[in-house]
Amino acid sequence: xxxxxxxxxxxxxxxxxxxxxxxxxxxxxxxxxxxxxxxxxxxxxxxxxxxxxxxxxxxxxxxxxxxxxxxxxxxxxxxxxxxxxxxxxxxxxxxxxxxxxxxxxxxxxxxxxxxxxxxxxxxxxxxxxxxxxxxxxxxxxxxxxxxxxxxxxxxxxxxxxxxxxxxxxxxxxxxxxxxxxxxxxxxxxxxxxxxxxxxxxxxxxxxxxxxxxxxxxxxxxxxxxxxxxxxxxxxxxxxxxxxxxxxxxxxxxxxxxxxxxxxxxxxxxxxxxxxxxxxxxxxxxxxxxxxxxxxxxxxxxxxxxxxxxxxxxxxxxxxxxxxxxxxxxxxxxxxxxxxxxxxxxxxxxxxxxxxxxxxxxxx
Numbered sequence: 601x602x603x604x605x606x607x608x609x610x611x612x613x614x615x616x617x618x619x620x621x622x623x624x625x626x627x628x629x630x631x632x633x634x635x636x637x638x639x640x641x642x643x644x645x646x647x648x649x650x651x652x653x654x655x656x657x658x659x660x661x662x663x664x665x666x667x668x669x670x671x672x673x674x675x676x677x678x679x680x681x682x683x684x685x686x687x688x689x690x691x692x693x694x695x696x697x698x699x700x701x702x703x704x705x706x707x708x709x710x711x712x713x714x715x716x717x718x719x720x721x722x723x724x725x726x727x728x729x730x731x732x733x734x735x736x737x738x739x740x741x742x743x744x745x746x747x748x749x750x751x752x753x754x755x756x757x758x759x760x761x762x763x764x765x766x767x768x769x770x771x772x773x774x775x776x777x778x779x780x781x782x783x784x785x786x787x788x789x790x791x792x793x794x795x796x797x798x799x800x801x802x803x804x805x806x807x808x809x810x811x812x813x814x815x816x817x818x819x820x821x822x823x824x825x826x827x828x829x830x831x832x833x834x835x836x837x838x839x840x841x842x843x844x845x846x847x848x849x850x851x852x853x854x855x856x857x858x859x860x861x862x863x864x865x866x867x868x869x870x871x872x873x874x875x876x877x878x879x880x881x882x883x884x885x886x887x888x889x890x891x892x893x894x895x896x897x898x899x900x901x902x903x904x905x906x907x908x909x910x911x912x913x914x915x916x917x918x919x920x921x922x923x924x925x926x927x928x929x930x931x932x933x934x935x936x937x938x939x940x941x942x943x944x945x946x947x948x949x950x951x952x953x954x955x956x957x958x959x960x961x962x963x
Contacts, residue, residue, distance in 0.1 A: 601630035602696035604687075604706035607637065608650045610803070611874040615702040615727045618770030622948035625773065631694050635687055635706055642682065655806040658893050665894030671733035683709050696720065698955055702727055702770075704734045711739045723955060726750055727769055728873035730898030733757050742958065744770070744951050746877055747942065749902050767951050768944025769877035774858035776945050778882040784863035794822040794847070795926055798864035798884075800875075801826060803853070805833035807870050807890050811915040812922065813840055819926065823848035824860060858882070865932065866925065868918055871900035871911075877947070883940030885909050885932070887918045908939040 601623060605616035616632060623630045636647045653661040669675060683705065691699075691713045698721040699710040710722040721741045729746050731753035743759060745751050746769040754764055785792050797816070799809045805828055813823060823841070827834040827850050837850045851860075861867065862882050869875060871891040876899050879886050886909035888900040900911040912918035925932050944950075 601628055602691060602694055602699045602710075603630060603632040604635065604699055604701045604703075604710055605632070606635045606643070606647075606703040606706050608647055608703060609654060609872070611727045611872050612703045614772065614874045615725055615770045616700075618772045618775075618948040619700055619702070619725065619951065621773040622770070622952045625949070626952055628952070631690070631696075633687065633690055635703075635709065638687065638690075654892055655802075655804055662893035665732065679705065679708055680712065684712055688713060698723065700725060700951075700955070704732070704737070707735070707737050707740060711737050714739060721955065721958070723951075725770055725951065726754075728895040728899055729769075729876065729902040730895055731757070732895065742955070744947075744954075746873070746944070746947075747902065749905075765951075765954050767954065768881075768947030769874055770948040770951055771874075771878060771881055771945060772858075772948075775878055775881045776949070778945060779859055779862040781862060784859050787859060788863055790824075790849075790863055791822050791847070794820070795866075795932075796822050796824060796864045797922070798824045798860065798867045798869075799826070800867070800869040801828050801833055801837070802870065803828045805830050805836075808915050809868060809889070810837075810840065812868060812889075812919045813837070813846065814844060815919040816846055816922075817844040819846075819923075821847070821926065824864060825850045826854075826857065826860075827852055829853045866922070866935070868922070871896040871903070873899055876903060877944070880908065880939050880943035881945040881947075883936050883943060885935035885939045887912050887921055889913060889915055889918045903942075906938055906942055908935060908942050 603616050603619050605612050607613050620632055636643045687709050700723050701707040701710050702725045707724045714720055714722055723742045724740050725744045726735050729750055731750050736757045736759055742763050743754055744765050744767045751764045751766055801807050801809050825837045827837050834850055834852045841848050861884050864884055867879050867884050868887045871888045888911050891897050891900050903909040904911045910921045912921050
């Protein structure tokens with residue numbers, strides 16, 4: 601088994617980690633490869649450009665995402681030409697029976713390799729709740745999706761329903777068995793009975809949560825702020841809590857977010873696909889702000905459709921929705937129940953089991 605991913609944003613890599621956790625847990629032999637880290641100038645520059653668009657170039661990304669040219673036949677021929685000889689050596693050395701891909705370009709790389717090994721399987725994991733046409737490549741043996749809406753997208757693009765599996769987006773081991781909220785709060789030393797509001801500023805403080813935090817001044821809540829990778833953001837939000845006298849805690853980039861999510865009542869964030877799937881797995885409803893055009897906008901609309909969150913878009917709207925929810929315990933309970941219903945904590949394990957059954961033998 602070979603897991604191929606690409607660090608265009610963090611979601612594809614985190615989904616690949618979920619698959620790797622399942623493979624380890626079930627005792628399968630595998631290798632993982634991030635083609636951005638292992639690649640050359642093209643991969644690194646394109647990854648940098650994507651990160652820049654995520655933070656500051658939403659208009660440019662919107663023009664790409666909704667433009668039919670990038671998924672056209674000539675464009676696909678260009679992608680094949682660029683990647684025709686890339687990353688073949690580690691695949692030839694390992695000789696996998698199956699490749700699992702968590703990015704549309706790594707699916708193409710897997711299929712190029714498959715031309716030399718037609719007996720092997722190529723499976724694509726779609727890491728959002730909506731699917732762009734570029735996820736679909738002829739010769740793919742199966743697609744794993746988070747929800748029926750994603751399946752419907754693929755069917756519109758001509759994918760056979762028998763090759764689509766609604767498993768959920770793969771999750772890391774820490775999300776497979778969500779932790780009890782009472783235990784999580786005790787472990788983290790959070791107030792046991794307060795409403796706990798989780799807010800994410802994004803990795804680079806690109807999500808505008810400051811107006812929301814300021815708007816909670818005087819509210820009887822406990823806020824938890826994920827400040828991301830920038831030291832300046834961590835210090836800024838600590839000063840802000842002291843300035844307005846709001847109970848809470850600020851974290852820099854940390855690796856124990858799963859237990860923080862289990863302890864929280866509602867999550868204010870942008871609508872990244874893996875982040876959404878993690879929230880659903882622990883029954884944590886979301887209020888979305890500043891989601892990226894395209895896939896994140898689509899994720900937010902899907903979650904709002906199933907009443908597991910609210911697509912507020914702006915900080916001002918998010919604050920108004922949050923205050924309404926805080927005044928209505930029944931609404932909060934309904935949102936939490938709907939999120940839990942959509943959640944699929946066992947997604948990673950189910951993906952590996954399905955692939956094993958499809959090939960008729962354990963791997």
